[in-house]
Every structure is written in C-alpha cells, then in structure tokens.
Amino acid sequence: MDRFVTKTRKKTLESPDEEKKKIVEVACQSGQVKRRRLESNFKDEASLSATEEEDKDFAHALTWKKIEAEGLDCDYTLLFQRSEADIVLKELEKEVEYFSGDLAKVHVFGKLHNIPRRQATYGDQGLKYTFSGLQLSARPWTPTLVMIRDRVTEATGHSFNFVLINRYQDGNDHIGEHRDDERELDSASPIASVSFGASREFVFRHCSSRGKKASRKIEPVCIELQHGSLLLMNWPTNVYWYHSLPVRKKVLLPRVNLTFRKIVGLNKTQKTS
Numbered sequence: 001m002d003r004f005v006t007k008t009r010k011k012t013l014e015s016p017d018e019e020k021k022k023i024v025e026v027a028c029q030s031g032q033v034k035r036r037r038l039e040s041n042f043k044d045e046a047s048l049s050a051t052e053e054e055d056k057d058f059a060h061a062l063t064w065k066k067i068e069a070e071g072l073d074c075d076y077t078l079l080f081q082r083s084e085a086d087i088v089l090k091e092l093e094k095e096v097e098y099f100s101g102d103l104a105k106v107h108v109f110g111k112l113h114n115i116p117r118r119q120a121t122y123g124d125q126g127l128k129y130t131f132s133g134l135q136l137s138a139r140p141w142t143p144t145l146v147m148i149r150d151r152v153t154e155a156t157g158h159s160f161n162f163v164l165i166n167r168y169q170d171g172n173d174h175i176g177e178h179r180d181d182e183r184e185l186d187s188a189s190p191i192a193s194v195s196f197g198a199s200r201e202f203v204f205r206h207c208s209s210r211g212k213k214a215s216r217k218i219e220p221v222c223i224e225l226q227h228g229s230l231l232l233m234n235w236p237t238n239v240y241w242y243h244s245l246p247v248r249k250k251v252l253l254p255r256v257n258l259t260f261r262k263i264v265g266l267n268k269t270q271k272t273s
C-alpha cells in the first residue's frame with residue numbers, strides 16, 4: 001500500500017459547497033501547519049494550499065496497526081483526532097440524507113422488514129446500487145464526504161468512487177454477517193471503513209467456521225472501531241471472512257459508519273439484514 005501520497009493539493013474556493021468543504025477540512029486538520037491554517041481566515045487561498053511536505057507529514061503521522069489471520073489482511077488507524085471527529089460527526093448528522101419508506105426496508109423470506117439501521121449512498125455521477133431488489137442512484141458527494149474521502153486517499157493512496165453510509169441509532173441497531181464481495185467491486189481495491197460516534201465491536205468470522213456445518217474451528221477476529229478510526233479491509237479479506245456489527249445493548253449513543261468502495265461495473269448488490 002502506498003501510504004505516502006506526494007501529489008500537491010491545490011485549494012480554491014469556488015462554490016458555497018466548495019467553501020463549506022474547505023471550512024470542514026481546515027477545521028479538521030491536525031498538527032502545526034494545519035493549526036496555522038485554522039487561525040487564518042478561510043478566504044486566503046494561499047494559506048489553504050497543502051504542499052507535498054504536508055501531505056507526507058500527514059501520512060507519516062498516522063500509526064497503523066496490522067491485523068492479520070488466515071486470508072485476512074486489515075490495517076487500522078485513527079484517521080481523525082477526537083476533536084476533528086466530533087466536528088465531522090456533527091456535519092454528517094446535518095448533511096446525510098438517509099433512505100426512508102420502502103427504500104429503508106428489506107425482503108426476508110418474502111416479508112418486508114425495517115433495516116435495523118439507516119442507510120444512504122453517495123458517489124460519482126451515474127453509479128447505481130442494487131439493494132434488496134431496489135436500484136438506488138448514488139447521491140452526489142457532499143462537502144464533508146469529499147473531505148473524508150480525500151483524507152482516506154491521502155492516508156492510503158487508494159481512490160474511491162462510492163460510499164455506503166450506515167447509521168446506528170444505538171446498540172440495538174446492527175448489521176448481520178455478510179461479505180462485501182460483490183462482482184461490481186474492484187477486488188484489488190480495499191474497502192475503507194471510517195467510523196464516527198459510539199465505539200462498536202466489529203466481528204470477522206471465517207467462512208469455514210460459521211454455523212452448525214462449520215468444517216473448521218477458526219477464532220473470530222474482533223476489532224473495536226473507535227470514533228474517527230479507519231479500518232482498511234484489503235484483499236482477500238472479503239473472499240474468506242464474513243463481518244458483522246452485533247447488537248450491543250449497553251451502547252446508548254449513535255454511530256455513523258462510511259464504507260468507501262470502488263465500483264467498476266454499474267451496479268452493486270449487497271445482501272445484509
């Protein structure tokens with residue numbers, strides 16, 4: 001993985017959306033140079049130019065934890081400091097429009113059920129997402145989503161054209177075991193999972209050790225996904241390992257998770273409950 005992105009980012013203030021993105025971005029920067037930018041007024045374009053050195057500093061400043069098991073390869077880091085993550089979460093809560101009505105329901109054995117969380121999809125123009133028989137278009141990127149996506153790219157060297165957002169109101173909301181292994185996803189590209197809000201346990205289970213017919217006994221891998229964290233799921237993790245976010249009754253606060261993906265076909269199908 002190329003974590004040291006050397007391209008220069010040129011910042012210009014073009015539209016109100018662009019301006020908002022810059023404000024969120026600047027407010028979220030950490031470190032000395034970034035503090036200087038915070039102190040400047042946002043209209044000074046020169047002060048918003050990030051240099052190669054700053055990009056390298058940012059990538060170097062991250063501490064990564066490697067998580068490995070048979071066929072599982074993940075990288076974990078805190079991408080946002082707590083204060084930054086607080087700001088980002090607030091912006092996401094204002095900006096993200098979640099599906100409602102029938103778009104927020106799933107077919108299970110011929111019956112419609114409410115999805116035990118809220119979902120939204122954003123991405124490049126023309127990208128479609130097929131969920132439980134419904135084809136949904138990705139909404140256009142919002143300023144905050146662009147800022148998070150770019151931060152993930154700076155940190156990892158990977159680009160993404162789509163994000164699925166899951167909002168868990170509290171520990172009752174969850175996502176069932178599944179793999180993000182759809183044909184439409186570029187399998188060489190990792191899936192980048194960024195979390196804000198309540199810390200929740202994320203559980204990986206190997207495909208041959210699931211259920212009553214398990215052929216092997218492989219220990220699950222559990223990761224606590226913290227406020228502001230990034231979990232990079234690299235190939236071949238999604239070939240062999242299912243993952244879930246189980247119910248945790250003691251969790252009382254909301255959590256917003258964003259999984260950045262690279263879609264190569266036009267559609268994406270995901271089967272989760």
Ligand SMILES: O=C(O)CCC(=O)C(=O)O
Pocket residue numbers: 164166175180193202225243245257259
């Ligand atoms: O909320 C999470 O951490 C996981 C979400 C997830 O697995 C998915 O969006 O496919």
Ligand SMILES: [Fe+2]
Pocket residue numbers: 178179180243
């Ligand atoms: Fe997933």
